[in-house]
Amino acid sequence: MNTWLLILGMLAITFVIRYSFFAWPDLRFPRAIEQGLHYVPVAVLTAIVVPGMLLPDGQWALSWNNAYLLAGLLAIAIAAVSRNLLATIAGGLLSFFALRWALGQLPI
């Protein structure tokens, strides 16, 4: 597979999606599609996050040793309460690496 062609393909697809509504200021979609668009970010982001927390290495890890799951749950709680991005990202990352360290999972 030609990697540069693939990169250009990804560029074209990503740009067309991002430019879609900016390109035609008067473009309107049918109502069902506009309604559907409202759910795209939450659905896609959740579909990436949930397996990332529960299957971090591609297999089920429903255990207290799973820092992805514990720190992820903590980040969700911080986000729900504070609705603050910096608090969520900083709190999530700090607790994640603290847990990894405490569980002896950091290769240092």
Next chain:
Amino acid sequence: MSRSQEFVHGCRDILPLILGAIPFGIIFGTLAVGAGLSGWQTMGMSALVFAGSAQFIAITLITGGVGAAVVLLTTFVVNLRHALYSAALQPFVRHLPGRWRVPLAFWLTDEAFAVVQNRYARDDASPYKHWYFLGAALTMYLNWQLSTLVGVAFGQAVPDIARWGLDFAMIATFIGIAVPMMRTRPQVASAVVAGGVALLTWELPYKLGLIAAALAGIVIGVWLERRAEAAARLQGAL
């Protein structure tokens, strides 16, 4: 506020989100080189595609040896959420000439959207809010190139960097963006269904599970929203 003040405020307000993008860019650069891309190809992907989660998933797919069509289809699905961002910001950029709209669209990421949407929502009549957009977007872009470069240059030299779990930065960032969006019952249901289907379809090849999960979440959200609307109409009629 003047143009330059708007620009600087945009740069400043996106800084928290950069915190999540730095580790993610580093691990992307590291893994892309590990997957067999050259340094130039890795930098090229970050410079031209500029979509962290799609780039990350593309690298996973390339490592798995799938065809280009699958990578492109997955890119489409993973990035489709940007159509919503494009639609949501359209009323604020429609008056701008193409030389503004094209680059702003190219730089439209989850992070830029989260920050810029807040700026446009403030009801001061500043005519230079697109300079704020530009500042936030450019800061995000520069940071993404630099973090990727760090990963390309040093990633392979740090033993076991792939096992540090730097990819958690993406998870924390996406949680920070998605959870505050879940304000209505259909939104929460959409998230629960998308997450559940993603787990059930995990075994499917080519990240098809992600597509299935996203579609299921969207359909449930729209269905519940319409049902609530119909119930409200019925009440109004009584």
